[in-house]
Amino acid sequence: MLLTRSVSEACHFQLLCCGWQARKKLYLARLSMNTIDIPAMKELLWHRLRNDLISLVPYFSDNELLLCPACCRPLRFDEFSVEHIIPKQALASDPSDVRGVITQNERSGLTLLCRRPLVFKGKKVPGHGCNSWKGKFYDSSLRDLINYSNYVNNLNSRHQISLFSAGYLGLFRKFGYQIALLPSGLLMRNQLFHPNSFLQGVPISCQMILTGDKLSNYDEANRTYWSEPFKITVDSSSAVIVLRNMCFRLPLSRDPSQPFARALRYVPSKYTFRPDLTTVFE
Numbered sequence: 001m002l003l004t005r006s007v008s009e010a011c012h013f014q015l016l017c018c019g020w021q022a023r024k025k026l027y028l029a030r031l032s033m034n035t036i037d038i039p040a041m042k043e044l045l046w047h048r049l050r051n052d053l054i055s056l057v058p059y060f061s062d063n064e065l066l067l068c069p070a071c072c073r074p075l076r077f078d079e080f081s082v083e084h085i086i087p088k089q090a091l092a093s094d095p096s097d098v099r100g101v102i103t104q105n106e107r108s109g110l111t112l113l114c115r116r117p118l119v120f121k122g123k124k125v126p127g128h129g130c131n132s133w134k135g136k137f138y139d140s141s142l143r144d145l146i147n148y149s150n151y152v153n154n155l156n157s158r159h160q161i162s163l164f165s166a167g168y169l170g171l172f173r174k175f176g177y178q179i180a181l182l183p184s185g186l187l188m189r190n191q192l193f194h195p196n197s198f199l200q201g202v203p204i205s206c207q208m209i210l211t212g213d214k215l216s217n218y219d220e221a222n223r224t225y226w227s228e229p230f231k232i233t234v235d236s237s238s239a240v241i242v243l244r245n246m247c248f249r250l251p252l253s254r255d256p257s258q259p260f261a262r263a264l265r266y267v268p269s270k271y272t273f274r275p276d277l278t279t280v281f282e
């Protein structure tokens with residue numbers, strides 16, 4: 001991160017002093033920096049998530065493992081990779097002025113997902129863990145959702161579950177493991193592995209998408225439309241997620257913005273947290 005910052009500051013200083021050619025060169029250097037940044041981003045996410053997990057489940061302070069937010073298996077650093085929640089392919093057609101101002105990583109939203117093969121009832125699922133699972137079942141539908149101009153007659157249940165699952169990862173990105181380890185988190189994690197239809201426990205209100213007009217250009221006033229993929233508010237027993245021109249709900253067993261007791265033994269139930277570490281896969 002220090003490297004990024006100093007390079008960024010150097011770029012800014014030089015931009016003030018250089019001509020057009022030099023500006024173009026620096027702009028291209030910045031673009032490639034986004035790629036170089038990924039290993040550092042993985043370290044950063046790993047440590048942030050580890051601290052969060054240890055605060056909820058102290059057992060993890062005695063090992064070097066992290067729970068995958070999708071399958072919930074405890075895994076090592078090298079068994080994870082950085083995941084672009086809104087896939088890069090979906091962002092390729094963003095307007096050029098947006099691409100020039102807001103990095104791809106910002107527009108995607110990043111988290112970690114495992115890359116260790118999933119095993120279901122003794123059989124290995126082809127691919128690299130949850131990373132491949134999301135890519136296989138959801139990324140092309142997410143691309144459709146980002147790029148459609150007309151949603152009527154074009155949406156199917158895979159689109160809906162793609163948005164539901166991406167929203168879950170967005171919620172996890174904002175509030176951490178308390179989302180994954182709540183009963184509602186278990187439901188959303190299970191849903192992620194059922195890409196064709198909604199599970200019985202998913203409320204009807206969480207099976208709808210509201211859409212509005214898409215924006216097609218950038219100005220400072222609409223920066224957050226492009227820069228923050230998941231605008232989240234909590235509304236009693238659900239989270240309301242706005243992703244660009246789409247709005248949908250996700251179930252919540254508990255308001256994650258409310259504090260809970262991490263050390264005290266006896267507190268009112270709304271301040272307690274009981275992690276559910278159930279996994280779908282072995």
Ligand SMILES: [Zn+2]
Pocket residue numbers: 068069070071072073113114115129130131
């Ligand atoms: Zn996983």
